[in-house]
Amino acid sequence: MALIVQKYGGTSMGSAERIRNVARRVARWKAQGHQLVVVVSAMSGETNRLIALAKDVSPQPDARELDVMVSTGEQVTIALLAMALKDIGIDARSYTGGQVKVLTDSTHTKARILHIDDANMRRDLDRGTVVIVAGFQGVDENGNITTLGRGGSDTSGVALAAALGADECQIYTDVDGVYTTDPRIVPEARKLERVTFEEMLEMASLGSKVLQIRSVEFAGKYKVKLRVLSSLEEEGQETSGTLITFEEDKNMEQPIISGIAFNRDEAKLTVLGVPDRPGIAYQILGPIAENNIDVDMIIQNVGHDGTTDFSFTVNRGDFARTKKLLEEQIQPHVGARAIEGDSKICKVSAVGVGMRSHPGVASKMFRTLAEEGINIQMISTSEIKISVVVDEKYLELAVRVLHRAFGLDQA
Numbered sequence: 381m382a383l384i385v386q387k388y389g390g391t392s393m394g395s396a397e398r399i400r401n402v403a404r405r406v407a408r409w410k411a412q413g414h415q416l417v418v419v420v421s422a423m424s425g426e427t428n429r430l431i432a433l434a435k436d437v438s439p440q441p442d443a444r445e446l447d448v449m450v451s452t453g454e455q456v457t458i459a460l461l462a463m464a465l466k467d468i469g470i471d472a473r474s475y476t477g478g479q480v481k482v483l484t485d486s487t488h489t490k491a492r493i494l495h496i497d498d499a500n501m502r503r504d505l506d507r508g509t510v511v512i513v514a515g516f517q518g519v520d521e522n523g524n525i526t527t528l529g530r531g532g533s534d535t536s537g538v539a540l541a542a543a544l545g546a547d548e549c550q551i552y553t554d555v556d557g558v559y560t561t562d563p564r565i566v567p568e569a570r571k572l573e574r575v576t577f578e579e580m581l582e583m584a585s586l587g588s589k590v591l592q593i594r595s596v597e598f599a600g601k602y603k604v605k606l607r608v609l610s611s612l613e614e615e616g617q618e619t620s621g622t623l624i625t626f627e628e629d630k631n632m633e634q635p636i637i638s639g640i641a642f643n644r645d646e647a648k649l650t651v652l653g654v655p656d657r658p659g660i661a662y663q664i665l666g667p668i669a670e671n672n673i674d675v676d677m678i679i680q681n682v683g684h685d686g687t688t689d690f691s692f693t694v695n696r697g698d699f700a701r702t703k704k705l706l707e708e709q710i711q712p713h714v715g716a717r718a719i720e721g722d723s724k725i726c727k728v729s730a731v732g733v734g735m736r737s738h739p740g741v742a743s744k745m746f747r748t749l750a751e752e753g754i755n756i757q758m759i760s761t762s763e764i765k766i767s768v769v770v771d772e773k774y775l776e777l778a779v780r781v782l783h784r785a786f787g788l789d790q791a
Contacts, residue, residue, distance in 0.1 A: 381413040382547035383505070387515065387537030390424035391554040392611035393457045402552075402611060403464035406510060410470055415505045417544065419515045419537040420461060422453025427516075443488035447517075447527045451477070454514035454533070462512050472510040475500065477525075482518030482536070484526045491518060491526035493535070496543035513540060531592025538595045542602035549604050550621075551591060556610035557622035558583070558590050560788040561640040565776050568789035572622050575638055580606075580624045582731045582765045583641045591624075599624070636741060637732035637786040640779050646676070646727050647699035648757065648769060649706060650691040653717030656683030663714050664690055664706075671705060673698045677727070677760045677769060687717070691758065693769060699723045725757065726775040729767040730782060742766050748785040754778055 386409070388402050402418075410416055430450045434441040441449075458474035465472035480500060484491035501511045515533025518526050528535050534551060541549035557571040558580065575583075577600040584593040590608055599606050609621035654660050665675055673694055681689045694702050699721065706719045735741040745766055749756060754777065758769035770778055783789060 381415065383415045383417075383544060384409065385417045385419065385537055385541040385544065385546045385549045386552060387419040387533060387550070388421065388552045388611055389533065389554070390421040390426070392552050393420050393422070393461070394424040396460070398611075399457070399460050400464050403461060403468060403470070405552075405611065406461075406465060407468055407470050410510060417501060417505070417511045417513060417540055417546070418461065419513050419533060419540060420454060420457045421515050421533040422450075422457055426453040426456075444524060447488045447525050451514070451517045451525050451527055454516055458512045458514045465510055465512075470510055471508060472512055473504050474512040474514075476514045477517035477536070478519040478523070480513055480518075480540075482539070484518035484520055484528070486520040486522070486524065486526065488524075489527055490529035491520070493518060493528070493539050496539060498543050501540075501544065528594075531594070534592040534595035535598055538598045538602075538604050538606070541604045542598065546604070548607055549599065550607045550609055551595075552609050552611035553590065554610065554612055555590060555608070557608050558624070558639070560638070561779055561783050562642070565779050566640075566783045566789070569783065570788065572638060573620070574623045574625060576733055577624060577626060578733055578764055579638050579731050582729070582762070583639055596624070636734040636738045637730050637788065638734070639731050640783050640786070640788065641729045641731055642775060642779055643727045644772065644775065645696045646693050646725050646769065647696045647702075647721065647723040648691060648693050648725050649699075649702055649722075650689055650720040651706060651711070651714070651716045652689050652720060653687045654690055654714050656686055656688040660688070660714060661690065664710055665692070667705060667710055668694075668702060671701070673702055673705075677758050677767065679758055693725070693727070693758070696723055724772045725769050726772045727767050727769055728775065728778045728782065729765055730786065731765050733764045735766075736763055744785060745782060748781050749778060752777060752781055 392402055393399055406416055406418055427450050434446055434449055455476055462472040462474040481497045483495040484493050504511050515536035516528055520526055538549050558575050559569045559571050561569045563569040581596045584591050584596050606624040607621050651664055676693045678692045703721045711719055730745055754770050754774045756768045760767040
């Protein structure tokens, strides 16, 4: 018998029939003797509907009241799933984040978890009850409802698994695992049986939508074993999904590259002709950070005649705001010659812990792109990742040729 935390996303909870399917799946695990804690999201599209409704009333809704409102989506699904389980003879009890209690800080709409009280859940588990918890939400020390931000239900599931010392946290979604790349771009993409936390963290940060990055960070910190599975597979057709685990768990040598990740939501800005002096990077990026704009890749060119060019990337949704900030505040302050921007770029990355012990990965990647006439605008590397910025029109071609070049289409 194992203690298992299962998380079901909005697609899995998207209709009464899908909720009944989740109930039957949970019942099968329960019949095997396992203790179950089930974390659920709101129905697909419900959170967006609630946010749109709030903005119809107020263009800039109060953050505390917005959290009160959007948290109701999960309150509906926990109750419906408990009803569905009881209807097939399984004892179940639903909890909001506040009832658990999931204690967070007071940063409304993007709170961080501080502590989880597991007493109520353990009491129910010991009685053989399936515990159902609303994902995405908690309460602060003053009892105010808080939410964890987009994808927060994944984080809720992993955090509960860590607090309970669960044997495994299963993330059920609309895909049956982690693939070597997006099968919609490369039909030959293969599902990975295992991937390390390091690789999954890089993939999540690079745009893979399978898992929310905070949940992977949480799992790595607390050593929670994760498994990605599909909730849409027919009964009896389920696969074992993808296990996200630690490198030391594997006895065989890692492949050089595990996957090709990409992100379309990128934009590049270049500050031309800034003085080449100490502190110039801070003068440019400091105000951007103060405006809560995340910067990704950064390049500062070699200086000539006392000046240099400074390039960086941001999320495409922040492009216009960042460019305006540069032109109106930063350019006059630092004495830059001009500001250039490009919102039609993308980032393509090769990820794999195996590249630590295999030289030549970067040269192979660059050669493969060059042979297709794809110009590299920026490069960023880590121990297990090489990322390049290229023109957006080359995204699919770049992903396909790199996937093939590194043999990821071969079993």
